[in-house]
Amino acid sequence: MRHFILALLLAAPVSAQEIETDLELVLLADASGSIDADELLFQRQSYATAITDPAVVSAIENTLYGSIAVTYVEWAATQATVVDWTLIADMESATAFAEALIGPPRQASGRNAIGAALLYGKDQIESNDINGFRRVIDFSGDTMANSFGPPITVARDQVVAAGITINALPILRNTQWQTDDLPAAYEVNIIGGPNAFVMPARSGPEFTDAVRRKLILEIAGTTPQSDYASLLLQTLQISQ
Known part of the structure; x- marks a missing residue:
């Protein structure tokens, strides 16, 4: 019943009282030309699996x-919202979000516009009717290419100045960005804000596990390097 009432509040018009929650989280997923249809679906399924993991709930x-508020956005040359803001407070509301994530067709395509994607995530947070105790953009991608829009660091600085943390999940694969270079590039150019961190992962089961661990840390508001994070992940029986 609690999540149903919260969902009704979330659907209320702008003039309604703001919803208070612990975290506003934008899941900003790569849908550029390097991500084929199977990989796109796998990314969505990974987030759906992670958000419904009992440890995450x-x-x-x-x-x-x-509770936390979550939206799923795909980015490429343009950006598009796949699942709008959803308040998750229990397994039932997490499952509803996961089911909504799997159905829609591809929402973005083309080359890369990382800077524009970060600013789109910022706009999604600033234009909703939610007042989150913390605000985070969860960015994933397999490149540092930025073919369109503002420079990445300029956009990153604007997002952080607005009080929003950016975390990053570099997807490691055989591209022009070698696996050792991409996490370091994300560390320098993309992440920012309190407790910001990079969590690299390869595709396949490692990616799904990384998404799950990343969500746990973002919900807790900590970093992989902290003693509390180690204790938390061990307690929740999530391998690091």
Whole structure:
């Protein structure tokens, strides 16, 4: 019943009272030309699997407000929202988000516009009716190419200046960006804000596991390097 009431509040018009929650989280997923249809679906399935993991749901339920707000956005030359803001407070609302994520067709395509994607994530946070205790953009991608829009670091600085943290999940594969270079490039150019971190992963099961661990840390508001993170992940039985 609680999540149903919260969902009704989330659907209320702009003039309604703001919804209070622990975290506003933009899942900003790569849908550029280097991501084929199978990989796009796999990314969505990975996030759907992660958001419905009992450990992730438990972490949400144990936040200060007992809920988080999440939206899923795909980025490429343009950006598009796949699943709009959803308040997740329990397994039922997490499952509803996961099911909504799998159905829609590809929403973005073309070359890369990382800077524009970061600013789109910022706009999604600033234009909703939600007041999150923390605000985070969860960026994933397999490149540092930025063919269109503002420079990456300029966009990153604008996002961070607005009080939004950017975390990054570099997808490691055989591209012009070698596997050792991409995490370092994301560290320097993309992440920023309190407790920002990079969590690299290869495609396949490692990617799904990294998404799950990343969500746990973002919900808890900590980093992979902290002692609390190690304890948290061990307690929740998630391998690092």
